[in-house]
Amino acid sequence: MAAQKSTESESTRFGLSFKLITMIIAMILVVEVVIYLPSVANFRIRWLDDRVQVAGVAARVIETVPDTMDLTPEMVSNLLQSARAEALVIRKAGRSQLIERSDMPMPVATFAADTRDRDAPALILNALDIIFRGSDRTMRIIGQPADAPDTIVEVLMSEAYLREEMLVYSRNIFWLSLFVAVATAAAIFLFLNRLLVRPIRRMTRNMISFRETPEDAHRIIQPSGRSDEVGMAEKELAMMERDLYSMLRQKQHLADLGLAVAKINHDLRNTLSAAQMLSDQVATLEDPQVQRLAPRLVTTLDRAINFAQSVLDYGRQKSEPPKFLPVDLRALIDESSIDAGLYANQNIGFENNVPDDMIINVDPDQFSRIFVNLMKNAREALENRAAGAEGGIVAILFEETPDAIHIDVQDNGPGLPPRAKENLFVAFEGSGRAGGTGLGLVIAKEISEAHGGQLSLVPTEKGTHFRVKLPVSAAA
Numbered sequence: 001m002a003a004q005k006s007t008e009s010e011s012t013r014f015g016l017s018f019k020l021i022t023m024i025i026a027m028i029l030v031v032e033v034v035i036y037l038p039s040v041a042n043f044r045i046r047w048l049d050d051r052v053q054v055a056g057v058a059a060r061v062i063e064t065v066p067d068t069m070d071l072t073p074e075m076v077s078n079l080l081q082s083a084r085a086e087a088l089v090i091r092k093a094g095r096s097q098l099i100e101r102s103d104m105p106m107p108v109a110t111f112a113a114d115t116r117d118r119d120a121p122a123l124i125l126n127a128l129d130i131i132f133r134g135s136d137r138t139m140r141i142i143g144q145p146a147d148a149p150d151t152i153v154e155v156l157m158s159e160a161y162l163r164e165e166m167l168v169y170s171r172n173i174f175w176l177s178l179f180v181a182v183a184t185a186a187a188i189f190l191f192l193n194r195l196l197v198r199p200i201r202r203m204t205r206n207m208i209s210f211r212e213t214p215e216d217a218h219r220i221i222q223p224s225g226r227s228d229e230v231g232m233a234e235k236e237l238a239m240m241e242r243d244l245y246s247m248l249r250q251k252q253h254l255a256d257l258g259l260a261v262a263k264i265n266h267d268l269r270n271t272l273s274a275a276q277m278l279s280d281q282v283a284t285l286e287d288p289q290v291q292r293l294a295p296r297l298v299t300t301l302d303r304a305i306n307f308a309q310s311v312l313d314y315g316r317q318k319s320e321p322p323k324f325l326p327v328d329l330r331a332l333i334d335e336s337s338i339d340a341g342l343y344a345n346q347n348i349g350f351e352n353n354v355p356d357d358m359i360i361n362v363d364p365d366q367f368s369r370i371f372v373n374l375m376k377n378a379r380e381a382l383e384n385r386a387a388g389a390e391g392g393i394v395a396i397l398f399e400e401t402p403d404a405i406h407i408d409v410q411d412n413g414p415g416l417p418p419r420a421k422e423n424l425f426v427a428f429e430g431s432g433r434a435g436g437t438g439l440g441l442v443i444a445k446e447i448s449e450a451h452g453g454q455l456s457l458v459p460t461e462k463g464t465h466f467r468v469k470l471p472v473s474a475a476a
């Protein structure tokens with residue numbers, strides 16, 4: 001019990017709730033990374049567009065100045081500062097104009113960022129490049145201001161401004177994502193917990209408690225009345241537990257009853273044995289009336305004793321598991337044939353085809369009862385034939401195949417009567433002869449199965465053919 005308890009707590013250490021919440025958070029984070037990539041690329045391109053627009057405004061301001069020579073260093077500095085640029089190039093109608101500070105050397109651009117190129121994967125790669133590889137490189141932004149379609153501007157500036165803003169943007173997105181993931185996971189978790197986890201836990205607890213004492217009707221689960229799959233599972237579980245509970249009670253009653261029957265039966269058999277002795281003595285009396293009735297009295301008593309004995313055997317046999325020993329099969333079958341009364345009848349021949357030295361692992365007492373029952377049935381069937389029928393034969397056949405051992409009992413009698421065929425292997429139902437209990441075949445089948453094998457009827461044209469099939473592992 002202790003070991004089972006510990007497996008239970010081990011398996012619930014990472015229970016459904018834990019797995020659910022980690023899976024939900026992981027899934028939301030993956031989704032958010034997928035959304036983040038295009039949005040940061042979009043942020044970058046909008047930022048660059050803004051630079052191009054500002055540069056466009058600067059270009060128009062310069063156009064109003066009749067001669068570039070008139071631009072004072074102060075004006076240039078203001079213009080560049082408003083665009084946060086180091087230098088500007090304005091190209092219009094084949095002419096290009098460079099606006100740079102005179103007090104600083106002209107910087108050299110490390111890479112170009114062309115805003116006219118809107119290829120999505122490239123945008124994402126460029127954005128990642130600035131975030132992960134960027135520092136303070138100089139970039140050349142190229143673009144077309146929206147209100148001056150015939151002008152191309154180039155802005156030379158440090159990427160540091162862009163990178164700084166992209167990092168802030170990414171950080172904000174990260175915190176927002178984390179918040180959304182946790183909030184969504186919590187909401188989904190609460191919902192699923194109510195919907196699934198709690199009812200499943202309740203059922204699991206109930207199963208464990210019911211398994212401990214299935215005789216206690218209070219432990220049968222009360223279905224919550226939900227109309228979905230969980231409700232159905234609860235209803236089915238309740239039904240199963242109720243069935244189990246009543247089956248268990250029934251079995252207990254039957255066991256008590258069986259014990260009582262066995263006791264009565266035992267006494268009955270002894271009383272009948274006493275009556276049998278008396279009837280044997282009565283049969284020796286010379287009174288013709290007695291002579292006529294005595295044989296019937298004797299057979300009736302014989303049957304009654306037989307019946308009592310078979311029922312006792314049946315009850316006893318069920319409870320004991322086989323004790324396996326190496327056994328000489330041929331000898332075991334020979335002994336069984338004697339117990340089955342085959343030698344007592346001169347008109348019935350017996351053939352034992354089991355090879356010498358065939359040793360198998362079985363419970364000799366139980367296993368021989370299979371063959372005593374089968375051969376006794378064969379003898380009884382052969383004896384009950386009309387006078388003048390051909391000589392009766394009971395044969396034992398043996399075959400060892402790669403996956404089983406077959407031991408067959410065959411006779412050339414009349415075959416199974418319909419009643420026996422219809423109730424084959426049903427206790428008390430399958431007897432086709434007067435005074436039969438209908439237990440012989442049932443017992444033989446149960447013993448075969450307890451040995452890991454099977455007993456079956458092999459269809460034949462004539463006579464009866466039963467097969468005991470044992471697993472190959474039975475061969476010693």
Ligand SMILES: Nc1ncnc2c1ncn2[C@@H]1O[C@H](COP(=O)(O)OP(=O)(O)OP(=O)(O)O)[C@@H](O)[C@H]1O
Binds near residue numbers: 411430442
């Ligand atoms: N070899 C056989 N040939 C013909 N009928 C058979 C043969 N074996 C069994 N039967 C039929 O099957 C019936 C059931 O057999 P089973 O051994 O189970 O019960 P039983 O012989 O009637 O009673 P008991 O419990 O005393 O053996 C028999 O009554 C008989 O009619």
Ligand SMILES: [Mg+2]
Binds near residue numbers: 373376377439440441
């Ligand atoms: Mg029988």
